[in-house]
Structures are given as C-alpha cells and as structure tokens.
Amino acid sequence: MTKPGITIDLPDWLESFLADSPRIFSTTAERMGFVIELSRLNVRNRSGGPFGAAVFDVDGRLVAPGINLVESAGCSILHAEMVALAAAQKALGRYDIGDAGRLKYEIYASTEPCAMCFGAIPWSGVSGLVCGARGEDAREIGFDEGSKPDDWVLALNRRGISVERDVLRAAAVAVLREYAEDGGVLYNPGNHGH
Amino acid sequence: MTKPGITIDLPDWLESFLADSPRIFSTTAERMGFVIELSRLNVRNRSGGPFGAAVFDVDGRLVAPGINLVESAGCSILHAEMVALAAAQKALGRYDIGDAGRLKYEIYASTEPCAMCFGAIPWSGVSGLVCGARGEDAREIGFDEGSKPDDWVLALNRRGISVERDVLRAAAVAVLREYAEDGGVLYNPGNHGH
Numbered sequence: 001m002t003k004p005g006i007t008i009d010l011p012d013w014l015e016s017f018l019a020d021s022p023r024i025f026s027t028t029a030e031r032m033g034f035v036i037e038l039s040r041l042n043v044r045n046r047s048g049g050p051f052g053a054a055v056f057d058v059d060g061r062l063v064a065p066g067i068n069l070v071e072s073a074g075c076s077i078l079h080a081e082m083v084a085l086a087a088a089q090k091a092l093g094r095y096d097i098g099d100a101g102r103l104k105y106e107i108y109a110s111t112e113p114c115a116m117c118f119g120a121i122p123w124s125g126v127s128g129l130v131c132g133a134r135g136e137d138a139r140e141i142g143f144d145e146g147s148k149p150d151d152w153v154l155a156l157n158r159r160g161i162s163v164e165r166d167v168l169r170a171a172a173v174a175v176l177r178e179y180a181e182d183g184g185v186l187y188n189p190g191n192h193g194h
Numbered sequence: 195m196t197k198p199g200i201t202i203d204l205p206d207w208l209e210s211f212l213a214d215s216p217r218i219f220s221t222t223a224e225r226m227g228f229v230i231e232l233s234r235l236n237v238r239n240r241s242g243g244p245f246g247a248a249v250f251d252v253d254g255r256l257v258a259p260g261i262n263l264v265e266s267a268g269c270s271i272l273h274a275e276m277v278a279l280a281a282a283q284k285a286l287g288r289y290d291i292g293d294a295g296r297l298k299y300e301i302y303a304s305t306e307p308c309a310m311c312f313g314a315i316p317w318s319g320v321s322g323l324v325c326g327a328r329g330e331d332a333r334e335i336g337f338d339e340g341s342k343p344d345d346w347v348l349a350l351n352r353r354g355i356s357v358e359r360d361v362l363r364a365a366a367v368a369v370l371r372e373y374a375e376d377g378g379v380l381y382n383p384g385n386h387g388h
Contacts, residue, residue, distance in 0.1 A: 001213075006201070076289045089269050090198060115316075116311075116314040120270070
C-alpha cells in the first residue's frame, strides 16, 4: 500500500460566486445571508447537501467559505462547517484560528451543527457560532444530528464560545425544503448526517 | 477571493512503513498493534500528536491508515480517526464505507475518540470501533476529549456500531507518556483536542 493523499476540491461555481461577493459583510444578517446563499447554490448546482458555512473575522471579513461536499467528494467528514474550518485554517496558516484566544473569529452555519461539527468547533479556535436553521428543521427533512448533547449550546458557552441561533431561520429552512422537494440525496442511509 | 483548495499530505515515513507492513492483520491484537505503531512513529518523526487509527475490512485487510496531523498540517480536524475515515472512503470510492450496511468494516483507534471523532463515526458507515487507550489516559497527559456524552459507547451501539475497549491499552498509553515526557505540543491551548 502507498500512503494515501487526500485533496478536497471545491466546485467551480464557487469561484465565480466568490469573485462577485463582497469581502466584508457588515451585519450578522449579511453574513448569514451569504452562507444561506452558499447552501442554495450547493443545492442548485447539485454539488452537495443543503448546507453552507463560513468563517468571518471580527470586522465581518470573509476568511473562508464552506459547503457540504459529502456526496460530490465521496467523503462523510466534509460537512459545510468542517470545510469552512479547514479552509480558514489554511488561509490563516494556523490550526488555531483565534491564535490562543488573542483574535476573535466566528463560524456561521446555515443549519445548527451535527454531533461531529459540534465536537469540531472547540478544537478550531473560533470564539463564536451563529446558526440559521435549527437541528430540528434538518431532522424534519430526514437528516440526523447525531448524538449531540441536549445542552450543546451551554457546552460551547462553557468553553468560551458564544452561540446565536435562529438568524434568518426561515430563509435557511426554505433551502432545506427546496432540497427535500427536489429529491436530494439523504446520504448514508440510516445515518443521515448533515 | 478565490475558492480554497485543501490538500492533506501524509508524511513520507508512512510510505516506507506501509511498504514494510502486511496487508492483512489476522487478529484484533495485530490490528491494534499496527495503529499503536502508527501513533509511536508519528511521535518519533514529530509529524503530529500521539494518535493512530486505521480502517480494516472483515478479513483484517488494511483499507486505510490515519495519523494525527493537526500540527504538521495546520488543521484542527485532522485527528487520526478523521484521516483514516477520509482515506478509507477515498480508497473505496464511496462516502459510506459499509455500503448501506452490506459490508462490515471496523475502525481501530489507539485512543478512544474525542467528541468530534465520536460524532464522525456514525456518518462514515463503519460498523465497529476498537480502542486502545481510554479517553482518561489522554486526559491524564493534558488532552481534552471534548463534550462527549457519558454514554457514548451505548450511543454508538444504538446506531448499530459495536465498541471494544482496552485492547493493548498499556502499550497505547506508553506512547501517550512518551509524547508527554518528550515535551510534545498540546495543541490548541485551553482546548487540547486529540
């Protein structure tokens, strides 16, 4: 056996979308609007599940976007949040995004994180999480959140990570429904992580 | 901004180690011995944290190895289990390793999974997890498991994933201690995920 090499390619539509996007998103709503638009474009371009995410600095500067690539990349760990965190770390050149708490960054997610992404957030060095749709909205169309603690918001807060929920929830849910109505793949039968 | 591209490079020592390794590991102890050796070589070669993992098929054939690459790759999601799962999915050409439950594969981990890797396992399609050192052994040298449910074994069992613990635990712990005594980096200050 030779050693494996893993390359994560993001879809081409992302290139032109990013070229046309602002670099700074001033408000919480603008940032959430951007990640919801990522989720929508991911559905329309059939490049993955209906989930988008992004890391922003304290001024609202986009550090890195993320989209769900499970199906298109054939890799179950590539949820939108994981892609955004890995891409942000690459852009910043460090695995600890907040640089030992000296700098503040937030991850925005079009839907609340599953158990895996919930577990990944504290290791990433972001100091805040902002969510659109609720986990129950994803469950309603057949996705599974995994075994996430009931008090997951508190668990993040205790680690110094703020959580804001229900930002543009209705708009985020509309993309989930569009995906479901479109007959989108609920990957991993029996275990529909999102 | 141009779209991010993410490449995960595994260290060169892995190439020669894999070339010299058998393709089939007949017993549980041989498979665990292999992932503990991965963790030891990762420490000795200073290519990451003291953690190894691998996916095996039902005959003990090695599908993919994984090592912790957080520090060397500058990416907090690259725990040994995540690397092994992603590499196995690449090798098999599908994001659902077990192909909708038709095939049985196990992931071996030199230390019990943190909250992120615990959350990732059900999405991967493996049907079993075999662990060496306990989470508390990693905590003892300063690593953090994250907010993993107390009943994490039961939570995996309920999803049809078997869990076997304490396989060659002493040998796995010895590598953790070697790393600690060597002054290995406890990455992400305040949040030492493993």
